Amino acid sequence: MDRITVTDVHKTFQLKPGQFVTIDGQSTDSVTVLDGVDLTIRKGEFITLVGPSGSGKSVLLDIIGGLTQATSGKVEIDGKVITKPDPKTGYVFQQYALFPWRTALANIEYALEVRGVGKRERTDKARYFLSLFGLSGFEDRFPNQLSGGMQQRVAIARALAADPQVLLMDEPFAALDAQTREILQSELLRIWEKINTTVVFVTHSIDEAIYLADRIVVMTARPGRVKEIINIDLPRPRDGDIRSSTEFNGHRGRVWEALRDEVNKAQKDWALSPVYAA
Ligand SMILES: Nc1ncnc2c1ncn2[C@@H]1O[C@H](COP(=O)(O)OP(=O)(O)OP(=O)(O)O)[C@@H](O)[C@H]1O
Numbered sequence: 001m002d003r004i005t006v007t008d009v010h011k012t013f014q015l016k017p018g019q020f021v022t023i024d025g026q027s028t029d030s031v032t033v034l035d036g037v038d039l040t041i042r043k044g045e046f047i048t049l050v051g052p053s054g055s056g057k058s059v060l061l062d063i064i065g066g067l068t069q070a071t072s073g074k075v076e077i078d079g080k081v082i083t084k085p086d087p088k089t090g091y092v093f094q095q096y097a098l099f100p101w102r103t104a105l106a107n108i109e110y111a112l113e114v115r116g117v118g119k120r121e122r123t124d125k126a127r128y129f130l131s132l133f134g135l136s137g138f139e140d141r142f143p144n145q146l147s148g149g150m151q152q153r154v155a156i157a158r159a160l161a162a163d164p165q166v167l168l169m170d171e172p173f174a175a176l177d178a179q180t181r182e183i184l185q186s187e188l189l190r191i192w193e194k195i196n197t198t199v200v201f202v203t204h205s206i207d208e209a210i211y212l213a214d215r216i217v218v219m220t221a222r223p224g225r226v227k228e229i230i231n232i233d234l235p236r237p238r239d240g241d242i243r244s245s246t247e248f249n250g251h252r253g254r255v256w257e258a259l260r261d262e263v264n265k266a267q268k269d270w271a272l273s274p275v276y277a278a
């Protein structure tokens, strides 16, 4: 059954008055970032989204999350057109985005509080989700008393505790060291396998994209479109060893093949447009 349908989504940003960029030799005051994105995501599916920098991955995620409006086209979740953030959609960003004045437990409780969950139940649930991520004993720590990996665990626990039907993750592990990153990938899969949430996960890491995904969506260089969708038929549950398998290696080749030209194009694009150099 389909959960998310993205139909012919376009997004053009109007630059500030007096601001221009040069695209394909032409000076222009607007930039088209997404140029007809079509995508159908099934219920419970784990999608990873890859593409060169500037291909509109974050903008697409924001549109799916209702944080940004498409210029044209539409996004539907369970048949409902998305025009604003939906309480059934959770978000995890690259930076932890925890409330610094709340403890780990209270950060998770907050997500439940805004959904009207009673005090007792929210504490129990927050404790349970912290324990799922190996954070029992850290309930009373404030974010600045936790490592980056722990903070990101809390951020993911907070998003999952709210029982989202859709979880949008924008490079959530990019700021972490390689070992912590692999551990969190495995933890995320282990928990996702239990809860049937639909995940859209943006990453620049090909290995991460393969390890997590049911399907990888490869975006073109700006203006972003879906270039190719690659099925990852590796068996589940997956463990880290799968990365050294022949099948995994085959996927690496396919994904890189799809990405290579786009990454080259994106680099030329930045050289022309000062806005992309920022
Ligand atoms: N509010 C905005 N106004 C103008 N341009 C914007 C705005 N938001 C994003 N853009 C432009 O849209 C393009 C796509 O941005 P987006 O952040 O979605 O790229 P991305 O694929 O997520 O890149 P990265 O991999 O670097 O995160 C970028 O060139 C960016 O400059």
Ligand SMILES: [Mg+2]
Binding pocket: 057, 058, 059, 170
């Ligand atoms: Mg981005």
